[in-house]
Amino acid sequence: MSVITFNKEDHTYHDEQGARWPSVTEVLGGVGLIDFSGVNYSVLERGRDRGSKVHEMLWYFDEGDLDESSIDPALMPYLEGYKKFLEESGFEPELIEFEVHHDTYKFAGTLDRTGFMDREQVLFDIKTGQVDRWCALQTAAYEMCLVGFYHRYALQLTAEGKYKLHKYSDHRDRQVWLSCLAVYNWKGK
Numbered sequence: 671m672s673v674i675t676f677n678k679e680d681h682t683y684h685d686e687q688g689a690r691w692p693s694v695t696e697v698l699g700g701v702g703l704i705d706f707s708g709v710n711y712s713v714l715e716r717g718r719d720r721g722s723k724v725h726e727m728l729w730y731f732d733e734g735d736l737d738e739s740s741i742d743p744a745l746m747p748y749l750e751g752y753k754k755f756l757e758e759s760g761f762e763p764e765l766i767e768f769e770v771h772h773d774t775y776k777f778a779g780t781l782d783r784t785g786f787m788d789r790e791q792v793l794f795d796i797k798t799g800q801v802d803r804w805c806a807l808q809t810a811a812y813e814m815c816l817v818g819f820y821h822r823y824a825l826q827l828t829a830e831g832k833y834k835l836h837k838y839s840d841h842r843d844r845q846v847w848l849s850c851l852a853v854y855n856w857k858g859k
Contacts, residue, residue, distance in 0.1 A: 671773055672685045697777060801826045
């Protein structure tokens with residue numbers, strides 16, 4: 671099994687020999703499925719910044735280390751939506767912001783959550799904006815890096831303190847993901 675390290679500054683993954691492994695989102699962007707070219711730069715940056723801060727806040731919350739008095743009031747609705755989700759779903763986190771990789775196909779990423787809901791293993795990707803179709807492929811890629819079967823979801827948190835679950839159950843998602851990876855690798859050669 672390869673040892674993969676994540677460089678937080680440039681968001682890259684490398685193996686022990688220094689070879690770079692593409693991230694899941696890098697692959698999806700590289701084949702044109704993630705495309706923010708039509709989005710105003712300042713809007714995109716605000717969205718990225720919000721998403722990063724919400725992920726960090728929820729990580730501290732799930733670890734039991736969040737000082738809620740320190741939260742930016744603009745982020746509080748996302749926490750409230752997450753709390754509602756936890757209360758209504760009974761979700762129990764297991765892996766939180768966990769780095770994964772696939773030795774055979776040589777890709778890596780950081781999944782948001784795995785855990786249990788209704789006695790089933792689940793995998794979530796947390797979104798604070800629009801949930802696009804490519805999220806199904808993203809969760810399929812992460813699931814391929816794990817042992818066992820996971821029910822896959824995007825958990826969309828809103829600025830109104832609400833949440834919405836988007837379930838992904840198309841078994842073709844893995845094959846589409848592998849096709850994307852093959853095209854990405856082909857383009858790079």
